Every structure is written in structure tokens, then in C-alpha cells.
Amino acid sequence: MSIQVFGLPVSRGVAIGRAVLVASSRVDVAHYFVPVDRIDHEIGRLRGARDGVATELQSLKHELPPEAPAELAALLDVHLMLLHDEALITATKGWIRERHYNAEWALSAQLEVLARQFDEMDDPYLRERKADIEQVVERLLRELAGQAGDEAPATAAAAKAMRDVAGEDPLVLVANDVAPADMMQFKRSVFTGFVTDVGGRTSHTAIVARSMDIPAVVGAREASRLIRQDDWVVIDGDAGVVIVNPSRIVLEEYRFRQRQSELERARLDRLRHTPAVTLDGEVVELLANIEMPGDAPSALDAGAVGVGLFRSEFLFMNRGGDLPGEEEQFEAYRAAVEALQGLPVTIRTVDVGADKPLERMSQQELRHEHGLNPALGLRAIRWSLSEPGMFRQQLRAILRAGAFGKVRILVPMVAQMSEVRLIFEALARARQQLDDAGRAYGPVEVGAMIEVPAAALLVERFLRHFDFVSLGTNDLIQYTLAIDRADEAVAHLYDPWHPAVLQLIARTIACARQSGRGVSVCGEMAGDPAFTELLLAMGLRSFSMHPARIASIKQRVLRVDTRRLAAHLEEVLASDAPQAALTQLQAGSWPH
Known part of the structure; x- marks a missing residue:
């Protein structure tokens, strides 16, 4: 009997093969008291x-x-x-x-x-x-338990056993989860795709799947219970659907789609180093989001013309009380800058706080129980300004990395003009400290992330001080709509197409362009082809996204005429259903 299992699409394409079912390898834990x-x-x-x-x-x-x-x-x-x-x-x-x-x-x-x-x-x-x-x-x-090191990882062992049964049939992995450390075995195996019960769009399994360009569906909940060993499985990485034991007609349809997808991937790969220029000659900057210096080569290989977001908090997390010092941060930033070979690197100052606590923070700072909302607490620039020594240390490290290439500083969650003053005072103090120490540093541009409605409404004032702004659309949507993305009860109301959200984005882009300042989008919208034409119509010319998304966004850019798009922008923004209005206009090929 054929069944369908639904999950999250995290890596594009179609995979077809026999299931290699790997049960959770979690060890049963003994409980006893030690003398x-x-x-x-x-x-x-x-x-x-x-x-x-x-x-x-x-x-x-x-x-x-x-x-x-x-x-x-x-x-x-x-x-x-x-x-x-x-x-x-x-x-x-x-x-x-x-x-x-x-x-x-x-x-x-x-x-x-x-x-x-x-x-x-x-x-x-x-x-x-x-x-x-x-x-x-x-x-x-x-x-x-004496199990590690005495046998191969579960994925490799399962794959070998399955190959003995399946012969030449392609294989797909079905598991509760796939540990990153086991991904090497996955890379060397015959698996053409995978399904996991848990995980999300930003889970490590999803990140690795995208980097390998392997079709994957995560968060499929009951997949490992419903799918049996050796079942035929179709993984639709575009729709987030897993079809178990499909009918012959469905199987042939997906095999056709698989061939088409492979051809499309080949076409997109040829665009990697093609300049992103619209039909009417507008140059569009496609940048990469990275979490660590080692991501930089992948960004270049994907065709990025720089890094639009280096999430520096990766260097600070999961370290106990041992936070990175100035030298460690400097070496990390310099490595990314040098790897980009002269292309710009935008480093976001550490984005931690009440919802992303560091172990060194006090209990008062960490307290967010009893109904307090951590998203509204001491986080991002608020926390950095509350730790001036740590903040200046990070600024010094970034400034020093600026001596090795083009560096920009991006400050998260700015909402107050008083914060703007304190940010530039900290920068001036950091430069003075480097001068006093005889340390070399380079010029840097300074930008603000527009993540809260207050920032979007005050953007003209911000742009009197900052060199550029970057729209963090994920948080902007959350704060505009008062939706906690982590709360499943209201997650369905998280709507990037909401008219209020689009109007704030359009306003920010327009103000930046009028001021002659740079503006980019570095949230999920930037890597979603559904928004590419609309953002271009708003005047956006800089997108920053996961490197794996660059080719598909570039393809969209190459096919549009921004002048014709802009002529219909107000019509879309004035609609109560902007997505439907945009779809209708696109169906008419954006008539004059």
C-alpha cells in the first residue's frame, strides 16, 4: 500500500530508492547510585x-x-x-x-x-x-557502553547490509536523525537522499544536505516508524513529501521529474560565475551568509561576490565561560577576509542575550521564566552595550581584520538613537585603543540591521550615521506581527507576505536608496525565489543568502526587467493579498 509522509523540504530535487532504515542508536541508560x-x-x-x-x-x-x-x-x-x-x-x-x-x-x-x-x-x-x-x-x-570504536557507524553498517539485499538498486537513508560526524560515511555511501524524523530548515543535517546538494526531507516525524526496510521510497525535496511504495504511474512521473531536476541543476551550475545583471542592465549583488571562516571557500565556489552576513556568535556559543579573546576573534575574521580574496565581508557583532545565553551571564540576565519573553529582553546590541569591555574587544578584532581586506561591521537589533550614539562611541574608543597599542587596522563601513518596526520607521535618522542597513526579515516579521516562531500554536500566523511586513521592507529600501546608502536583505526572503521579483521591484540590489541558493536566485535575476516590475509595485503593496496580486501580475507577464 502506498502512503505519504510530510516533512520540511530542506534540499531540492528528487531521490528514488530502497529504504535503508536506521533505528535510533541511542543507548539504553542504566540508572544506579555510585558509592x-x-x-x-x-x-x-x-x-x-x-x-x-x-x-x-x-x-x-x-x-x-x-x-x-x-x-x-x-x-x-x-x-x-x-x-x-x-x-x-x-x-x-x-x-x-x-x-x-x-x-x-x-x-x-x-x-x-x-x-x-x-x-x-x-x-x-x-x-x-x-x-x-x-x-x-x-x-x-x-x-x-563499550560500543564506540568497535564497529562501524550505524549508517555505514546499514548501508552495507542493505546493499547485499538490494543489489544495484539506489538507496535512501531513513533515520530518526543523522549526526554530522556520520556524514562522511553518508558522503562515501550509495545513498541518494535521506529522510529524518526530526530536524528543521536550519538543522545541521539540513545544512549538510544543501551543501552536498542531496534531496532531503527532515522533520517527517513518524517516517522511521512508517517506512519499512527495503520499501521503495520517493523523496520530493521540493515539496517536503515522502512517498512510500508509490504506484507505477507515480514512480514514472517522479523519475521524469528526477531527470528534469538533474538537467536544471546542470543549467544552474553553469550560472555560478555569470554576473547577476537584469534584462534592463541593473547589476545585482548576490552575497553569502556564513557561520564560520571555513564557509568562505564554499561561498566563493557558489558564485557569491562577498559575504553579506558572518554570524560571529558562532565563535561565542557552547564554550562555557571561556569566551574567545581578541586574538582568537581576529584570526577567525582575518581567515574569512583573506579567503574572500578582496571581496567584502560583513561581520555581524555578537547576537546573544536572554534567548541565546552565554554561560558567563548573570542569573538576573538569564532570567526569562514566568511569562517574560526572551525575544524582548537583553539581547543583540543591548547585551553588547551592557558588556562594553567585551564589545570593544570584538570591535578591535574586526577593525584589525579590516587591514587585510574589505570589512564591514553590522550591528544587530538597533532600535534607539541612544544606541546609535553608544555604538559609535565604542568604535571611536576601540580605534583609540588600537592606536595607543600601535596595532594596524583598516577602514570599515558600519551598518545597522533593521529587525524591529521601530528601526524601519526611524531608518532615515539611522542613515545619517550608518553607511548601510541590512534587513533581517526573519525577526522583522516576528516583531511586526507579534508572532513567536517557536510557538506552534501561532506559527501558522508567521506570514512574510503580510502587507505590513512588505510595506516596512519597501519603506526601508526606498529610504536607503534616496539617501544614497547601501541596503541588503539577509533573512530567508533573500534566498526564496518567490520574493526575488518583488524585492527587485522595491529597488533592492543586494541579496545575502545561503550559498546553495545563489544560483537559483541568479537565474531569476537574469530573467527580469526591473523597470516593468517597479511599475506595478504599488498595485501589489496596496493589495490585501500581495502574494495573490503578484501571482496574477506574473501570469500576465507583467504587462506594460
């Missing part, structure tokens, strides 16, 4: 497991083939960093010493604590980092 005289021994077991997993991960990283995506090595580094994170290991030792829990029980208890903290985070990218903690704990539990 006082065995506590040190139990902590030694934990330390030994940590060292064993670290060795395993380092070996996996060392054995990465040259063609492996940069994201994979970076994700292995994340897991290595988590292994030594005070919030995990030191706190687990506390459970052993204070509660006399055995190592497995202590790890599980601390995982529950951390999982709750991640679930309360507002940022979807950081919230989904909970999966990294879970995968690291799973490896530690396997090591404690």
Missing part, C-alpha cells in the same frame, strides 16, 4: 569516554576526503568543542559528585537540562543546535 569510594572512578569513566570520542572525531576529521564540504569539518569541530564544554562535562561531573549518579545517568540528566535551555531559545538556528548536544551525548553513551 562514595567509587565517585572518582566514575568520573574517570566519564573522562575516558570523552577522550575516546574526541579521538574518534579527530580521526574522522583527519580522514575527510579533499572533496568533502567545508561544513562537515566545521560540524566535527563543533562536536569536539562541545565535548569540552563546561555546560556539559563539568556539570555532568557535578551530578556524579553531588547526587552520586553513575556516569550514564549523569549525562542523561544534564542533557535534559541543556535540552530545555535550547528549547527556550528564540532563534531557530540556535534552537536546533540541541541536536548537536544530543549527538555528542549519544556518542559518549556508546563509548561508555
